[in-house]
Amino acid sequence: MSLPDWNSLKNKLSILADAAKYDASCSSSGSQRKRDPKGMGNVEGMGICHSYAPDGRCISLLKILMTNFCIFDCKYCINRVSSDVKRARFSPEEVVTLTLEFYRRNYIEGLFLSSGIMESSDATMEKLIQVAKTLRQVHKFQGYIHLKVVAGSSQELIEEAGLWADRVSANIEMPVQPDLDLLAPAKTIDSATTSMNQIADKVAESKEEQKKTFKAPKFAPAGQTTQMIVGATPSSDALILSSSQSLYKKYGLRRVYYSAYSPIPHADVLLPREQPPLIRENRLYQADWLLRFYKFDASEIVDDSSPNLALDMDPKTAWALRNRAFFPVDVNTASREELLRVPGFGVRNVERILQMRPHRKISLTDLTKLNVSLKRAKYFVVTSDHNPDVLLLDSANLKSSIVPEHTQLSLFDLATTAKTGEL
Amino acid sequence: MSLDSLDFEGWRSKAREYLVQGTLPQDTSWGSELGFVFESAKKTPVTAPKVPKEFLELAQAVSCARDDDRWLLLYRLLYRLNVENPQLLNILVDDDVRKAQLLAKSVRRDIHKMHAFVRFKKTFIDGEEAYVAWHKPEHLIIKMAAPFFARRFGDKPWSIFTPDGSAHWNLEELSFSKGMPQEEFEHEDPFDEVWKTYYKSIFNPARLKIKAMKAEMSPKYWSSLPEAEIIKDLIRDTPKRLQDMAEAPKYLAQVPTSYSWQDLKDAAAKCSACPLASKATQTVFGEGSLEADLMIVGEQPGDEEDLSGKAFVGPAGKVLAEALEKAGIIREKVYVTNAVKHFKWTAGESPEGKARIHKKPGGTEMHACKPWLEAEIALVKPKVIIALGVTAGTALYGRLVQVQSERERINTKSAFAEALTITWHPSAILRAMSEEEKLERMQNLISDLRKAFELATLKKLNL
Ligand code: SF4
Numbered sequence: 001m002s003l004p005d006w007n008s009l010k011n012k013l014s015i016l017a018d019a020a021k022y023d024a025s026c027s028s029s030g031s032q033r034k035r036d037p038k039g040m041g042n043v044e045g046m047g048i049c050h051s052y053a054p055d056g057r058c059i060s061l062l063k064i065l066m067t068n069f070c071i072f073d074c075k076y077c078i079n080r081v082s083s084d085v086k087r088a089r090f091s092p093e094e095v096v097t098l099t100l101e102f103y104r105r106n107y108i109e110g111l112f113l114s115s116g117i118m119e120s121s122d123a124t125m126e127k128l129i130q131v132a133k134t135l136r137q138v139h140k141f142q143g144y145i146h147l148k149v150v151a152g153s154s155q156e157l158i159e160e161a162g163l164w165a166d167r168v169s170a171n172i173e174m175p176v177q178p179d180l181d182l183l184a185p186a187k188t189i190d191s192a193t194t195s196m197n198q199i200a201d202k203v204a205e206s207k208e209e210q211k212k213t214f215k216a217p218k219f220a221p222a223g224q225t226t227q228m229i230v231g232a233t234p235s236s237d238a239l240i241l242s243s244s245q246s247l248y249k250k251y252g253l254r255r256v257y258y259s260a261y262s263p264i265p266h267a268d269v270l271l272p273r274e275q276p277p278l279i280r281e282n283r284l285y286q287a288d289w290l291l292r293f294y295k296f297d298a299s300e301i302v303d304d305s306s307p308n309l310a311l312d313m314d315p316k317t318a319w320a321l322r323n324r325a326f327f328p329v330d331v332n333t334a335s336r337e338e339l340l341r342v343p344g345f346g347v348r349n350v351e352r353i354l355q356m357r358p359h360r361k362i363s364l365t366d367l368t369k370l371n372v373s374l375k376r377a378k379y380f381v382v383t384s385d386h387n388p389d390v391l392l393l394d395s396a397n398l399k400s401s402i403v404p405e406h407t408q409l410s411l412f413d414l415a416t417t418a419k420t421g422e423l
Numbered sequence: 424m425s426l427d428s429l430d431f432e433g434w435r436s437k438a439r440e441y442l443v444q445g446t447l448p449q450d451t452s453w454g455s456e457l458g459f460v461f462e463s464a465k466k467t468p469v470t471a472p473k474v475p476k477e478f479l480e481l482a483q484a485v486s487c488a489r490d491d492d493r494w495l496l497l498y499r500l501l502y503r504l505n506v507e508n509p510q511l512l513n514i515l516v517d518d519d520v521r522k523a524q525l526l527a528k529s530v531r532r533d534i535h536k537m538h539a540f541v542r543f544k545k546t547f548i549d550g551e552e553a554y555v556a557w558h559k560p561e562h563l564i565i566k567m568a569a570p571f572f573a574r575r576f577g578d579k580p581w582s583i584f585t586p587d588g589s590a591h592w593n594l595e596e597l598s599f600s601k602g603m604p605q606e607e608f609e610h611e612d613p614f615d616e617v618w619k620t621y622y623k624s625i626f627n628p629a630r631l632k633i634k635a636m637k638a639e640m641s642p643k644y645w646s647s648l649p650e651a652e653i654i655k656d657l658i659r660d661t662p663k664r665l666q667d668m669a670e671a672p673k674y675l676a677q678v679p680t681s682y683s684w685q686d687l688k689d690a691a692a693k694c695s696a697c698p699l700a701s702k703a704t705q706t707v708f709g710e711g712s713l714e715a716d717l718m719i720v721g722e723q724p725g726d727e728e729d730l731s732g733k734a735f736v737g738p739a740g741k742v743l744a745e746a747l748e749k750a751g752i753i754r755e756k757v758y759v760t761n762a763v764k765h766f767k768w769t770a771g772e773s774p775e776g777k778a779r780i781h782k783k784p785g786g787t788e789m790h791a792c793k794p795w796l797e798a799e800i801a802l803v804k805p806k807v808i809i810a811l812g813v814t815a816g817t818a819l820y821g822r823l824v825q826v827q828s829e830r831e832r833i834n835t836k837s838a839f840a841e842a843l844t845i846t847w848h849p850s851a852i853l854r855a856m857s858e859e860e861k862l863e864r865m866q867n868l869i870s871d872l873r874k875a876f877e878l879a880t881l882k883k884l885n886l
Contacts, residue, residue, distance in 0.1 A: 006613070006614075006616075006617060009617065010616070010617055010620045013617065013620050013621055013624065014620050014623070014624045015624075017620075017621050017624035017625050018624040018625075020625070021624070021625045021626070021627050022627070035574060035575060035577055035578070037578075038578070039578060040575070040576055040577075040578050040579070041575060042574055042575050044571075044574075048535070048538055048539045049539060049639065050539050050540070051539075051540075051622065051640060051648070051650055052635075052636045052639045052640040053622065053625055053626040053627070053636065054626055054631055054632070054633060054636050054654055054657050054658050054661070055626055055627050055628075055629075055630040055631055055632055055636070056630070056632030056633075056634075056635025056636045056639070057627075057630070058639070059622070059625060062621070063625060071822050071823035072821065072822040072823075073786075073817055073820075073821045073822050073823070074821070075790075080786070081786065081817060081822065081823045082785070082786020082787070082789055082790060082817065083786055084785065084786065084787065098617075101614060101617070102617075102618065102621075104543065104545070104554065104576070104579075105542060105543045105544070105545070105554070105612070105614065105618070106541050106542060106543050106556070106572075106576075107542065107618050107621075178838075181838035182838075184821060185819075185820065185821030185822075185837065185838060185839075186820055186821040186822035187821075188836060262627060262629045262630065264668075278630060352515050355513055355515065356513060356514060356515055356516070358513070359510050359513045359514055360514055360516075365516075366516045369515075369516040369521060370515065370516065
């Protein structure tokens with residue numbers, strides 16, 4: 001391979017990585033690939049974050065755009081046709097080289113490739129596919145590849161992309177069509193969900209084939225995800241979560257990423273100048289976690305009477321305060337589902353409690369040793385010993401005991417739960 | 424006590440010996456000077472020691488911990504498992520179990536971080552491409568962590584050096600040797616600069632969270648991470664970058680909320696939301712029937728429009744008038760306006776320097792001015808809108824439109840009207856390269872206008 005001109009590559013990289021940083025998806029997990037004896041790279045299920053940016057976000061993939069030229073004029077996007085940013089374009093070979101050189105030095109788990117739309121959706125999608133195909137076929141690269149579906153790509157191309165990539169995904173961008181009409185008039189929820197549907201069908205089909213014969217090609221084994229921008233329009237959390245819930249149900253999505261709209265240079269005037277509080281994004285991740293792992297229904301978390309998540313407490317605590325009749329839960333006898341609804345009990349803590357229960361009566365001190373957040377949990381549980389705080393369950397000022405009015409929100413806590421969402 | 428005095432296998436055989444003799448944990452010794460055993464009275468010999476699988480997994484991880492008491496802790500657990508309670512490992516709140524779990528967790532995390540933070544440098548050894556890295560783990564994990572790299576990068580030789588031991592891959596097998604202090608590791612890789620460029624660009628200054636970064640990428644690992652060198656600068660520059668972003672000029676026309684067409688026009692006449700107003704003579708607002716079913720949207724006023732204050736009166740306006748007439752449309756029955764309401768121009772280079780040369784409005788002006796267009800649309804509520812040329816098309820379609828290929832298509836997805844369509848801007852006809860092209864485009868314009876008008880006047884749009 002002839003050495004490319006590093007300086008020109010660096011210039012393009014600074015433009016095309018900069019433009020890609022607003023996409024929140026970064027995970028590289030959920031796939032398995034063994035190294036090809038003649039090539040390099042593998043995927044071992046769990047993704048690895050190879051670095052962290054000063055914004056606390058994990059860097060696990062080379063996340064870039066093929067180009068930031070775009071014929072679309074989506075207002076929340078820095079690459080829209082009417083923005084005055086510097087433009088650049090990678091050739092497929094350049095992306096291949098960068099991926100291999102980065103991967104070889106153990107900087108990354110693989111590639112996350114997206115693009116502005118050049119002449120047409122399909123022409124652009126073909127370029128992305130070419131990169132993935134070259135990596136796999138010519139270089140025998142078995143690292144992780146995530147391709148973003150260019151809005152409006154045809155079914156054939158989506159199907160081809162899934163043959164080479166671990167994950168193929170389409171961004172929904174906004175929870176409802178009127179939001180898109182306002183900010184991205186050329187995009188439709190319909191076209192995004194059509195892509196999702198095509199991916200989901202193909203994933204299911206390939207799983208069936210796999211059952212019959214091991215040689216059947218895998219299609220996007222890591223499944224699909226999507227991203228929704230939050231806070232650029234006045235849409236409520238109720239709208240956002242019910243839209244997520246239906247995406248999970250209909251298309252078997254692995255994850256919905258919420259990206260608090262981030263003020264961008266050259267922002268359109270229609271957009272809020274201020275960043276919506278990052279805590280809202282965090283609360284959405286927590287609520288989303290409740291949907292996926294705690295079997296909550298979106299309507300239990302937010303509804304018409306309180307369409308937005310409380311910012312001063314996590315959604316599970318908020319639910320518990322509204323549903324006190326459900327409590328107290330007896331730590332020594334309750335079911336897994338019941339335990340999962342206790343504020344401060346995470347999935348892992350619940351597993352630990354269940355593991356210990358046959359061998360030991362569980363006391364309050366035991367809960368501390370398991371690192372349960374007693375500050376939140378103690379009002380809602382009965383333990384083997386005397387728990388005086390549970391008597392406060394029906395008291396009028398329970399809320400202020402759990403969430404003292406002047407607690408400083410710890411950004412650190414936020415950042416960690418934002419990653420896992422676990423409560 | 425030296426940390427290297429024993430390894431896991433050594434501990435296992437020693438532990439078995441102790442156990443068979445029934446030695447109490449407090450009577451064992453795990454230092455390098457092993458061998459002296461108290462003759463304790465309370466011995467309970469374990470003739471057939473049981474070692475559950477979960478214990479082995481736990482113990483293997485704990486054995487890598489940089490903790491002087493780990494061998495004793497492991498023996499105590501093993502002893503209690505055999506003598507006291509075979510279910511001990513399930514009592515997660517037991518002090519010994521908990522300590523072992525915490526150590527194991529810390530070790531596993533350290534292994535994970537090693538997989539993440541090793542930064543290979545490309546080098547050539549005897550002309551052959553090879554990769555080397557220096558990394559400082561917290562625990563003694565090199566043997567447990569190295570196989571990962573062999574699975575992933577097995578097609579090239581590599582070495583990883585740590586202060587406590589080094590791992591080497593020669594394409595066939597892993598071998599281990601003694602450690603190396605950081606000062607002795609002298610490899611450099613110019614490619615680190617490319618990585619730093621990436622790191623810098625992917626950071627979003629609007630979300631600075633230093634603590635979160637440090638929690639995941641502890642400064643104890645930073646000395647071998649090339650990107651760590653620029654973290655300070657990135658953090659220092661953040662406030663300025665945010666300020667620059669906030670101060671970047673943003674323009675938006677302020678449209679009155681309750682209005683008639685006259686109010687709108689009057690308000691627009693005073694608009695100075697964007698810099699165009701200061702150079703232009705006056706605002707050129709749209710006009711026509713407020714009941715119109717068809718709205719025609721052009722780009723922006725030109726020189727003559729700017730002087731007269733009326734839309735489409737210059738050369739392009741004449742072309743439009745002719746096309747409308749040939750299409751059989753009475754201009755007063757439609758509404759005609761522009762996407763941008765002020766004339767944008769630069770001074771020409773004529774001797775008198777008087778010529779004002781039309782300049783295409785940019786995205787900034789288009790967005791700034793759009794509320795006026797939207798207000799006109801909301802007032803007139805046309806069934807069909809036809810955009811003349813790319814600028815008007817972009818404003819209405821929300822994407823770059825190609826007149827040539829899209830002019831006969833009817834867009835029904837628009838939030839602005841039931842149908843949206845596009846055709847040539849009259850000035851594209853004036854600028855046509857040949858007579859032939861001119862004629863063709865003129866015919867296109869006429870037929871597109873006629874179709875749009877017919878569509879608009881149909882009783883019920885049936886698309
Ligand atoms: S071009 Fe439009 S936004 Fe700018 S000053 Fe004129 S009327 Fe206002």
